[in-house]
Amino acid sequence: MKDDRLAVAIGNASLLGIGYLLLRRWRLAIASMMMTAALVALLLVEKALWPQIVMAVWWVAVVVHGWMLAGKPGPRPVAEQRVIALCVTVPVLLAGVFFRVEAAGIQSDVAEAREAGDCAGVTAAQQKARYGDRVADGPGIERLGVDVEACAELRQIASRLQTTWSGDTDTLAKEFEKLRLVLAKPGQEKTVEKVLDEYLGTVTKGGPCPTAKLATWLRNRPEGHNVLDKSRSVGDGLVPDAQFACAQTEIKAAQWRPASNRLQELIGQYPKAAISPKARVALAAVTLKVQLLDLRALIENGEYCTNPAGYSGAPRYGPGVNRALFLGEPEGFTSQLPTKWKTASPIDASVVICTEALEDGPAIRTCPYVREGYDFNFYRTFRKVVVPVKIYSMRSGQLVKSAKVVIDGPACPEVYTDDSALLPIAGSTISTPVEPTAANIRVAFQPLLVRR
Structure with a gap:
């Protein structure tokens, strides 16, 4: 009987050193198992392609090495050797195939959930991965972690986006930039779109x-x-x-x-x-x-008369009585106008009349007076009162008319009381404004406020 090459090769294909055990090479068997254990650990630690390449090279090496060592006399029949090798190697290979298929299925589930924008499904599918799956396809399972991390980031973004409902556009800008960065990762369009759609549905x-x-x-x-x-x-x-x-x-x-x-x-x-x-x-x-x-x-x-403005809701300036809002110099004579001709409310006024400082008007009459306690005459020339006015349409704020209101009044009263401390010069003439009656004032202002 000889050590069967095929049995030894099949036994070593288990990566457990079974072929070396059949050859009674105990040290090689132990070394092979330790090397395999080290490579499995490397596959779990390094989620890259190169450890898998190393594992494949190692698998080929031990198979070829076992084949080359066999062919010498041995204690077991060939059939027995092959049965032992197959009983160990077939389960190992089937386990490898199983975990490889399972890893592919997990990746497919994650991809399907990701394409549906279902981050919960992505996480749930990735959590199904076992150590066997990581050994069978470390890089593939590792790539799933990128999807899980993207989903975790998207959950945080979605949470922070809810804080923008108060109108916080600064936070909104920051979170949209983060969405853009997640979107730049492979395959994240649907997951980002779902977060976006959920937010857009809550903006209000x-x-x-x-x-x-x-x-x-x-x-x-x-x-x-x-x-x-x-x-x-x-x-x-x-x-x-x-x-x-x-x-x-x-x-x-x-x-x-x-x-x-x-x-x-x-x-x-x-x-x-x-x-x-x-x-x-x-x-x-x-x-x-x-x-x-x-x-x-x-x-x-006090700025209206220098910077007039309109109020579209005011009554029009037209036929009939037009109520006025008087501004400018102290009221003076305007306080004696009829109530229905004036108003303090801009809502009710058709016009704004800005009055300026009083001026002397035309002379009416000059009369002699004697100041009490003095024996000489002096004269007073009584003049009409002139009130310069500017009339603005309340509705438009436009200047309607600039005018001078000339107010008549009684002249040369028999007694004229002069309370000033100034002593008039004998024979001099003093210009004196008349003191108009309410009727005089009404007649003077009526053409401005009552239109036909």
């Missing part, structure tokens, strides 16, 4: 104004020619309604100027949007509020 959770801010950012995001560009169209679709709803919120809070700016932006950017007709109606009402705010600020600061 923060309310109208945060939604408007987020949607505007999404719409204006630079195009990247990838799946993230979907956010641009979604944002564009959300902006009109979100802007209008936000404007309505600002209107309820009496934030007229922000609401006006928002509505103008909406109409300018989306003139044909379904919400735009409502936005135009709302803008018309808000514009009046803004004009009134500006108008009241000018009046309160």
Whole structure:
């Protein structure tokens, strides 16, 4: 009987040194098993192709070496040797095939879950991998770790994206950059798309104004020619309604100027949007509020007469009685006008009349007077009072007319009381404005305020 070459080769093909045991080469058998154990450990540690190549080379080496050592006289029949070799090697090879097939199946499951954007499925499939799978296909199983890491990162991104619902566009920009980096990894398009879709479906959770801010950012995001560009169209679709709803919120809070700016932006950017007709109606009402705010600020600061502005909601300046808001120099004679001719509210005024410093008007009459306690005459020339005015249309803020209102009054009263401490020069003439009656004042201002 001889040591069968085929049996020894088959036995060594188990990588357990069985062929060497059949040859009674105990040291070689132990060395072979230790080498195989070291290579298996290397396969578990180094998830690369080269350890697998080393293992394959080792497998061929021990098979060939066993074949070459056999052929000498031995104690066992050939059939017995082959049975022993097959009983050990076949299970080992079947296990190797099994784990290789299982590793391929796990990789297929992970790929399928990844293509469906199912990160939970990716993790669950990868967790099925056993040590045998890692030995059979270390690089393949290692690649699954990249998918799992990508999914773990995507879960963190999805969580942080929820914090942007308050309108935090800074965080939104950072997380979209992270999505872009994950997308750059092989095969991650669907997983990234799923996270993106889930976020885009929740953008409105923060309310109208945060939604408007987020949607505007999404719409204006630079195009990247990838799946993230979907956010641009979604944002564009959300902006009109979100802007209008936000404007309505600002209107309820009496934030007229922000609401006006928002509505103008909406109409300018989306003139044909379904919400735009409502936005135009709302803008018309808000514009009046803004004009009134500006108008009241000018009046309160004493700046209207130098910087007039219009209020579109004011009554027109036309036939009939036009109520006036008097500004400028102290009221003076205007306080004696009929109540129905004037108003303190810009809402009710048809015109704003800015009065300037009084001027001397035409002389009416000169009369002699004697100051009490003195024995000489002096003269007073009584003159009409001139009130320079500028009339502005409250509705448009445009200058309607510059005029001088000349007010008549009684001249040369029998007694004229002079309370000044100045002593008039004998024979001198003092220019003196008349003291008009309410009737005189009404007659002078009536042409400005009552139009035919």
